[in-house]
Amino acid sequence: MTADNKASGVSQKTDPGRFFEHFRIGEVIRHATPRTITTGDVALYTALYGPRFAVQSSDAFARSIGYARSPVDDLLVFHVVFGKTVPDISLNAVANLGYAEGRFLRPVYPGDTISTVSEVIGLKENSNRKTGVVYVRSTGYNQNGEAVLAYVRWVMVRKADESAAPTGEHVPQLEKAVAAADLGAAVPALDVGAWSNELAGSRYRFDDYEVGERIDHVDGMTVEEAEQQIATRLYQNTAKVHFDGHAAKDTRFGKRLIYGGVVISLARALSFNGLGNAFHIAAINGGRHVAPLFSGDTVYAWTEVLDKAEVPGRSDVGALRLRTIATKNQPCAAHPYKVGEDMDPSVILDFDYWVLVVR
Amino acid sequence: MTADNKASGVSQKTDPGRFFEHFRIGEVIRHATPRTITTGDVALYTALYGPRFAVQSSDAFARSIGYARSPVDDLLVFHVVFGKTVPDISLNAVANLGYAEGRFLRPVYPGDTISTVSEVIGLKENSNRKTGVVYVRSTGYNQNGEAVLAYVRWVMVRKADESAAPTGEHVPQLEKAVAAADLGAAVPALDVGAWSNELAGSRYRFDDYEVGERIDHVDGMTVEEAEQQIATRLYQNTAKVHFDGHAAKDTRFGKRLIYGGVVISLARALSFNGLGNAFHIAAINGGRHVAPLFSGDTVYAWTEVLDKAEVPGRSDVGALRLRTIATKNQPCAAHPYKVGEDMDPSVILDFDYWVLVVR
Amino acid sequence: MTADNKASGVSQKTDPGRFFEHFRIGEVIRHATPRTITTGDVALYTALYGPRFAVQSSDAFARSIGYARSPVDDLLVFHVVFGKTVPDISLNAVANLGYAEGRFLRPVYPGDTISTVSEVIGLKENSNRKTGVVYVRSTGYNQNGEAVLAYVRWVMVRKADESAAPTGEHVPQLEKAVAAADLGAAVPALDVGAWSNELAGSRYRFDDYEVGERIDHVDGMTVEEAEQQIATRLYQNTAKVHFDGHAAKDTRFGKRLIYGGVVISLARALSFNGLGNAFHIAAINGGRHVAPLFSGDTVYAWTEVLDKAEVPGRSDVGALRLRTIATKNQPCAAHPYKVGEDMDPSVILDFDYWVLVVR
Structure with a gap:
C-alpha cells in the first residue's frame, strides 16, 4: 500500500x-x-459433459479390472x-x-x-x-x-x-510426442479377462484400430452459458473472460468466451462413440484452441488414429496416438480439418494425445 | 469396416x-x-428439481424410521x-x-x-x-x-x-396397474412411531386421502436449456434431440426437446405440496408424454387419487394410486386434463403410479 | 377439507x-x-460461485490446521x-x-x-x-x-x-453488531504455524488490515437463470418468485428474481481476491438486499473494513468487521455506495459481517 x-x-x-x-x-x-x-465433482463432471467410459463411471467395473475404485x-x-x-x-x-x-x-x-x-x-x-x-x-x-x-x-x-x-x-x-515408454503410469495392471465389452460399450480392442483410421463421433452438444460457467468455476479457474458478461460487451467478441477445457472435455466425451474401450488419456502431446467457442454453439468431433504403440512391459493395454478435432456448428462426417494451409473455419480444437486401449 | x-x-x-x-x-x-x-448425483438431483421428501433428504430421518440411510x-x-x-x-x-x-x-x-x-x-x-x-x-x-x-x-x-x-x-x-401385493419391496419395515409429520412437512397420513380427491400442487417451475442438458447427461442419456441445438434447427420444432423424465421429476417434486408423506414411488402403472416441453416453458402439476390399497402384510404404509398431470404454462387450480375426448392442450404428462404413504 | x-x-x-x-x-x-x-452439495456450491478459500476447499489443508476435515x-x-x-x-x-x-x-x-x-x-x-x-x-x-x-x-x-x-x-x-466475545465458536483452535499463505492464496494476515481500508474485489460474475434456479433449489428454498417464469410475466419486474442469497455468496466468493486469509464468516451483523438482481446481470463487489477486534482467549485468529457492497453491472474501483442520502443505483447488497482472519 x-x-x-x-x-x-x-x-x-x-x-x-x-x-x-x-x-x-x-x-x-x-x-x-x-x-x-470428491464424488460431487465427479457427478458434476458427468452432468456437464456426459462421458460414458465404464472405468470412470462404475466403481464395480473399475474394481473388477484392478483399480481401487473408479478413478x-x-x-x-x-x-x-x-x-x-x-x-x-x-x-x-x-x-x-x-x-x-x-x-x-x-x-x-x-x-x-x-x-x-x-x-x-x-x-x-x-x-x-x-x-x-x-x-x-x-x-x-x-x-x-x-x-x-x-x-x-x-x-x-x-x-x-x-x-x-x-x-x-x-x-x-x-517433445513432439510423449514416448510410449512414458505412458501408463496412472493405470494399475489390469485384469483383462474381467473386461466386458458389453459393459464398456465397445467391441473394439487395441488390435482393431489402424493408423490412419478416421472416426466420426457423430453426436453434437450445444453449450449454454450457465454450463460453461458452472464447469469453469468447478475448476476454480478465475479467467475473467469466462464470467464477466458486462465487461465482455466491450471486447472484440462482445460476449463471454468458453474455457477451452470445456471443448476438450466435450470432444473426449463425444469420442466414446467409436472409442469406448479407450478408457484412459495417458498423455497430451499437443493441443491448440484454434478458434473460440461461444454459448449457443454446438460442438462436434472426429478423431484420426495417428500412431499405435506397445506400452513397454504391458500386455494389458496398448496406446493409440489420436488427433481429435472439435468443430462448432459443423458435423464431422467429412472430417473437416484443413483447407489448403489454413484450418477449416469450423475447427475449434486440434488435440494430439495418447489413449490407452484394452487389448 | x-x-x-x-x-x-x-x-x-x-x-x-x-x-x-x-x-x-x-x-x-x-x-x-x-x-x-453417489451423493454427488443426489445433490444434483435435488438442485435440478427441488424435491423435499424427508426420507430422501435426511440420513438422520431415514435412519430413524428404518432405512440404512437416505435412499x-x-x-x-x-x-x-x-x-x-x-x-x-x-x-x-x-x-x-x-x-x-x-x-x-x-x-x-x-x-x-x-x-x-x-x-x-x-x-x-x-x-x-x-x-x-x-x-x-x-x-x-x-x-x-x-x-x-x-x-x-x-x-x-x-x-x-x-x-x-x-x-x-x-x-x-x-397390466393396467401393478397389484398392491407387489408394492413396497424397496421399503424396509418402518418405525411409524418415529415418523414426524413436522419434519416430513405434511400432517396428512394414508387415512386422510380419499379416492377422487384432486390436489393442485400450486407451484410452477420454469425449465432452462442448461438445466435439462445437465439433468439428461447426469443420467448418461444420449438421445440427441436433447443436446444438439444445431441439428434441432432443421426439425419440426426447430429447437431441442426436453427429456420427458425431467417433466416426471419436476411433477413429483412439485407434488410434495399436498403429498409430503407420500415418500416413495412404489410402481409406475403407465405414463404418457402427451406433448413436448421446451426450454423457457413453466411446468405445473396436479394429482388425482385414483385408488387406495392396503399393502398386504404391512401396517406401516398404505398405497395411493395417483394420476399426476403436468402442464406447461398453465396453472392447475382448475385441474386441466381432457377437453371432450382430447387432452387439454396445456397437458404434457399423464402419469399413473402408486406411492406409499405412511399410516 | x-x-x-x-x-x-x-x-x-x-x-x-x-x-x-x-x-x-x-x-x-x-x-x-x-x-x-454432502460433498455433492459442496461441489455444487463451488461450481455455482467459485469460492477459493483453502480451508473449505482442501481436506488436507483443513486437517493440517486443526479441523477434522474441510468444513x-x-x-x-x-x-x-x-x-x-x-x-x-x-x-x-x-x-x-x-x-x-x-x-x-x-x-x-x-x-x-x-x-x-x-x-x-x-x-x-x-x-x-x-x-x-x-x-x-x-x-x-x-x-x-x-x-x-x-x-x-x-x-x-x-x-x-x-x-x-x-x-x-x-x-x-x-444488536447492531455481534460482540467479539461471541465470535469463533465454529472454529477449532488453529495451528497457525501450519498455515501456508501460498496455499491460502494471500500474504495478508490479521495485522495487515486496517479500519477504513477499502478493497475492490475487481472481478465480475454474470448470473444466468439456470444457475440461480439450481442454487436456490439446492437449498430447497421454495419461494416462487425465483422459479415461476410464467407467473413472473405479470409481476412488476416481468421476470424471475434472483434469490438474495446468491448475491451474498457471489460477493463472498469474489472477496477472496483481497481477503484470502479471511477464511470464516463468524457472524452476520446486518444485511440488506437493496435492489433486485436478474438473470444476465453481472455482480461486482468491494469491501470496507469497519472494525477490528481481538477474539477473547484466542491468539490464532482476529476478527474483521466488514461491509461488503455488491453492485450490478458496475465495477467497484470507485467503491460505489451512497449518493447523498440514497444508495447508489448500482448497489444491490449491503452486508455487514464479521470474518475471522488468521494471525
Missing part, C-alpha cells in the same frame, strides 16, 4: 496477476487453493491442476497458445487433494514489446506429495510496462 | 444404434456403462436405468410411447452401482412400413446382481431399410 | 403458507425437511438453514427486510444433517393494514441437536384477511 493510498484507505491487497516482465526463468510458483476432489476422469484432474495456475500465470494472458509433454502419472481417486506447482521454463518477448510468451511446466500433486499430472503450456501474457526489459529469454525444446 | 472404407481410412466403429428390423423378440441386451450413484430418489434410479437403454433401444426412436409394469424392488443407496439389462418382449411394425413399435422390459441391477427396478416401455423406432421384413410380431399384454 | 370441497373432490391439502395474522409472538415453528449436507462453507449452511424456513415464514412475503444477530456456532461437515427451528420474536402490522413485519429467530441444528447457526430475520408478509387483527405487537431490540 502506498502512503497515499493508505491515507485514502484504498487497499492494494487485490491481486492483479503477474505480467510478462514479472516472470523469471527457473522461478517456482506454488499455486493457491489445494482442492479435494477421477483424467480431464477433470487436468482442469483442476490447470485452474490453480490461472491466478498466477494467465490472469493477464492474451491467449493460451499450446500444451505439450502432458503425462498422467498416478490415478486420482475421490478424496484426494490436488495442488499445483509451476516452474517457469521459458520466456520470449514478442517483437511488439507489448507481450511475451511464458512457458511453464505445471505439476499436480496429491496430498502425499506424489505427482499425478505434469504438462507444459505456453501463454501470451501482457506486459504491465512496455518499457520493461524481459528478465530473460529461452525457448524450451519440447 | 468394409474393404472400401478401410482403404479410405473411414472407420465404421461409431455405433449408429439399432433400427426396428434389428430387434428380435426374446433378445436380451446388456447395456453399457454401469453407473455408481436415492426413486426417479433418479429410474432415469439412470432408463438412460443406459437409450443407445441400444431408442437412439433411432421417433417417440417414446409409454411405460407399464414399473416396480421398485429394492432401495438404492449412494455407492451402489446400477446396470441395466433389457429383454425385447414385443414388436409391431406400423402400417406405413417405415417404423415399428418395440416393447422392452428393462431391469436395473445393483452391484450384487439384485434387481432394483423393472419396467416395460414401448417406443416407435425407425427402420433402416423400409423393405426389410420385421423379425417377428407380438404385442404383449400389459 | 370443507364438506363442500370434499364433495367436489377438491383437496385442501396444499399448503398456502402463513399470512401475517397467523403468526403469534413466542410461537416456535419446527421446519420441514431436514437435509444431510462446509458458512454460507451454504446459512442458505440451507434459511431455505427450510421459507415454506413457513416467507411464502407470502413481499420483501425480505433484514438480518441481524447471525452467529455461526459449530462447524458443519459433510454428512451432517441440518434442520431448522424458528421462534417468532416480533410482529408489527404496517399502517396500510395489508401487510405486517414478522421477526423470527431461526436456529439450525445438526443431527446431534447442537446449534450450528442462529440468526434473526424480518420479512414483510401479506395478510390473508385485511380485516384481521394482528395477534400482537412487538419490535425486538436487535
